[in-house]
Amino acid sequence: MAGWIVAGVDGSAPATAAVAWAAADARRRGLDLRLVHVCEQWAHDAGATGYCAEALAAAAGRARESAPGVQVSTEMLTGPVIDALVKESVAADSVVLGSRGLGGFAGLVLGSAGLAVAGHAAGPVVIVRGPEAARHGEVVVGHDGSEHARAAVEYAIEQARAREAQLRVVYAWQTPLLSSYAAAYGMLDEDFRREARTAAQQVVPWRERNPDVRIVDDQVCAHPVAALMKAATTADLVVVGSRGLGGFTSAVLGSVSHGVLHHVTCPVAVVRPRRARS
Structure with a gap:
């Protein structure tokens, strides 16, 4: 640092x-x-x-x-x-x-x-965007398993620790376009439960390495921007990676970070993994 x-x-x-x-x-x-x-x-x-x-x-x-x-x-x-x-x-x-x-x-x-x-x-x-409003005591970070998201979580942990605030890790999973047959037989519910378990397991090492920071995690079936906008209503800071798993490698900002910057009113931190310094 x-x-x-x-x-x-x-x-x-x-x-x-x-x-x-x-x-x-x-x-x-x-x-x-x-x-x-x-x-x-x-x-x-x-x-x-x-x-x-x-x-x-x-x-x-x-x-x-x-x-x-x-x-x-x-x-x-x-x-x-x-x-x-x-x-x-x-x-x-x-x-x-x-x-x-x-x-x-x-x-x-x-x-x-x-x-x-x-x-x-x-x-x-x-x-x-503007002067700090009421403090909520929470930092929100979006996570999708990407390298950029991991860097965002590390920055969010540091922010939460300095603020003595709770950290909320949000993983949003969008429902794929499957047939009505798959939905009727509960395949979507099964997929979501699997995604949620995987996302929750990824938070465990951060919680173990940072016992002084209260870390909670949410797994929601929603568009990531919508999920982060909702979480931002009670956040002092929202943290996102500059690009996630779904972005084009040539894009400098992913659609989620771009959307959050345009729609979330509290301060937003966009985090890019730093290159190793020679």
């Missing part, structure tokens, strides 16, 4: 909420906080670098006030926003972003930058 969290700053309301979330997370987990503002070429050309510096300084002041004891550093970066943030993700514990920046359309729930960074970052990316 790296020693710092990176939070993107651009002066927007979602970015302000993201900085607050990142500061609280850094305090809980004993990490430093690095605030970055990417000042693109147009801002230099328009003489807007002063605004960039002011936004960064204001964010740093709020972070230090809300999370005393956390080491806060700032840096103004140049170049394309997505490239700069993806580069930051290589060495950081995680990258935290607001759901939309100043350049986004007001009707969009997730801006293009957040979606792209979540799809290409080297590690966890947390997308925050």
